[in-house]
Amino acid sequence: MSAGAASVIPVSLVAAVDIGGTTIKAALVDGDLRVRHTLRRPTPYGADAVLDAVTKVLAELDQLADAPVAAAGVVFPGLVDETARIARFSVNLGWRDLDLADLADRTGRPTAIGHDVRAGALAEWRLGAAKGYQDVAFVPVGTGVSAAFIADGAMVVAGGYAGEIGHLVVEPDGEPCPCGGRGCLETVGSASALARRYSALTGEDVSAALEVLDRMRAGDVVAAQVWNQGVDALADTLATVVTVLAPEVVVIGGGLSGAGPALFDPLRARLGARLTFQRVPTVVAAALGDQAACLGAALLALDHLQTRSGE
Amino acid sequence: MSAGAASVIPVSLVAAVDIGGTTIKAALVDGDLRVRHTLRRPTPYGADAVLDAVTKVLAELDQLADAPVAAAGVVFPGLVDETARIARFSVNLGWRDLDLADLADRTGRPTAIGHDVRAGALAEWRLGAAKGYQDVAFVPVGTGVSAAFIADGAMVVAGGYAGEIGHLVVEPDGEPCPCGGRGCLETVGSASALARRYSALTGEDVSAALEVLDRMRAGDVVAAQVWNQGVDALADTLATVVTVLAPEVVVIGGGLSGAGPALFDPLRARLGARLTFQRVPTVVAAALGDQAACLGAALLALDHLQTRSGE
Known part of the structure; x- marks a missing residue:
């Protein structure tokens, strides 16, 4: 997406997904960081099953949205190198060196990835x-x-x-x-x-x-x-x-x-x-309770859009 | 100094000063990080005495220099906040919250300040x-x-x-x-x-x-x-x-x-x-032995000049 194309569609909504050990928490968040909708789904086991579940949750959020969902932020547990876009290890969910480079292709939109704890920290730092x-x-x-x-x-x-x-x-x-x-x-x-x-x-x-x-x-x-x-x-x-x-x-x-x-x-x-x-x-x-990581995922999605539009 | 003025005098030499608990180590270093001259002087006690000693060492280095000494880097022991330009505490040298904002006025040239351990780390990171x-x-x-x-x-x-x-x-x-x-x-x-x-x-x-x-x-x-x-x-x-x-x-x-x-x-x-x-x-x-902090001070001086010329 070029900066020109991005400017045609204003950033109205982003999707935030926090993959927990037992529950996937997802939310639609607007540019003013208001949470519009939330969803909770059980976390399946294994890399492919989890990524499929993320895609499904995003499709559900699209259905709920009253405006285009411009980007997603997805945060993972375990050892995550968000700089290299690799989920290195999750003992609970059963993956090792899960390559997330093509996550945007799966989700069909610009997609930021992050680590659940650092995403929580980001939200507490910016908002909490x-x-x-x-x-x-x-x-x-x-x-x-x-x-x-x-x-x-x-x-x-x-x-x-x-x-x-x-x-x-x-x-x-x-x-x-x-x-x-x-x-x-x-x-x-x-x-x-x-x-x-x-x-x-x-x-x-x-x-x-x-x-x-x-x-x-x-x-x-x-x-x-x-x-x-x-x-x-x-x-x-x-x-x-x-x-x-x-x-x-x-x-x-x-x-x-x-x-x-x-x-x-x-x-x-x-x-x-x-x-x-x-x-x-x-x-x-x-200050943000168990919402922190999900809000952090929304912040990562918004930052990701901003970085792209500034490219 | 404007960028234009800086470009008239090429960066030829910087002065590096490492204030240790017992010895002040100083060096003239060129833009290729070659050490041209070194000096060692005993460290006096107390903030004023130390800052006077730094000024004197810099004057000695000026005498040894065969080209203009464009900047100085001075690194301090103890607790130092180089971002705020304050040497917070040295139990050995007897100061607390020593304000270094005017160090450039004392030394008569652009002067970077730093912490001895972080300066040593900088040198080992860039060169060692x-x-x-x-x-x-x-x-x-x-x-x-x-x-x-x-x-x-x-x-x-x-x-x-x-x-x-x-x-x-x-x-x-x-x-x-x-x-x-x-x-x-x-x-x-x-x-x-x-x-x-x-x-x-x-x-x-x-x-x-x-x-x-x-x-x-x-x-x-x-x-x-x-x-x-x-x-x-x-x-x-x-x-x-x-x-x-x-x-x-x-x-x-x-x-x-x-x-x-x-x-x-x-x-x-x-x-x-x-x-x-x-x-x-x-x-x-x-790799750099007891030269690390002094080389780090030279790197800080060179970085300081580069930042100023880019302003």
Whole structure:
């Protein structure tokens, strides 16, 4: 599409697709970043099935649209190199080195690709809790823990390998981690680890970290121990991130960010206690909830159109 | 200076000044990055004394020059925000928030400012061991340990606070560190820590890490223990840096980089053993030795001139 052709059709709508481990979240978003429609579909397994599902979701969004859908933004989980347009690895969805160079041909429109965590970070940075900062760490704490960094006002990609803070070691002799390591943050401080560790210690089945929190509030000593170990592990890890990259703001996302002061008060205090001369960051909850990655996909689509029209 | 005026005087020489804790290293460098003259002068204490010394060194270099010295690059130790032109903090030289906005007036020529470690990283990246990479960690191991990072082809500054890896905790119950923490890498894995720990354990005074290495080679069990703990601490720290930022190459500089295979063989092996899914970096010795920061200062001066002539 030439710049001339692009100017005939004003950017009215873009399609945003966030491929999650279990659910594909999609949205129609307008140029003012208003969400017009949303869709959720189950994520199938395997590269071809996922790409077919993306094409189908985009066709459904086209049906819902009252204006041309000028571009798409699709964000992938796992290891993604959006610069090279390759989804390197997803253990949950079963691909390795998935080449996305021809995704625009499949979708029939200009298509930006991205990484779910960095897309979430982009949305929190442009629209949410990290607005106005130049140095940002976005840390979703859910089933796993990962991070995306903005340094000096630029997203850090590093071939798609940056930000794997869920696998920083917080207990050198701790539990085995599926990554092959031992005592990784994800085995102690992720939302799923909190639930799993409580269940293992008590024999009582809890399925969510916030249930551990409820029990702690009701006076359960084991729940308090598990919660505190998780917060300590997160504080240790954030101290490491601060020492290495010095973010001005740390935005906690994911399921655990809904815990409120029970998480944020001790996390801020313990992080502060671990820092001596380093720049102390503001630690805040994400503002966009589970919409962040999908909004980030919309931003990538809009940026992609702008870049193309400027070519 | 207008672009027209700049074009009258071709860039023939720049002056480079590296302000160290004990020595100011200065050089005249030509546009092909050949070092024409070098000077070393003791570093005085205090902001005014240091800035006077810089002016004097530049005047000495002017005397040595056989062509106009078109610009200067001056790099400072400690915490430096070169973007804001502020030297934030030097414990050794005794300043805090030293405003360098008017340095060009003092020196009478366009003057770039920088940070010694990032300047060294810039030189190793453009001219030395990290040439051709986009994601780089430069890690000088000497009296202290610090790092400068290049991510996606851009130097990370983060207000001057990034890269303080000497204060990542490697032994949670370890020795107190002057920073106020405990068990920081600098207390175990810096060149000075190796010498100090050996002396403390044996009561025998050694002044340099390479002397500990000599004793290890001669069969000294305590020397081997201290050396191995140091290498372990460095490997732990590099594993952290790799997990957070995924450099393609780690360039080890500073005094310890002269240790050769006795350092690099176990360091590579132990780093490799700590990584599971992460991108494994090449680990190499710095190529430019103690010239790196001064060459980096020359590169900053040349870049500064180029930016100005393009304004």
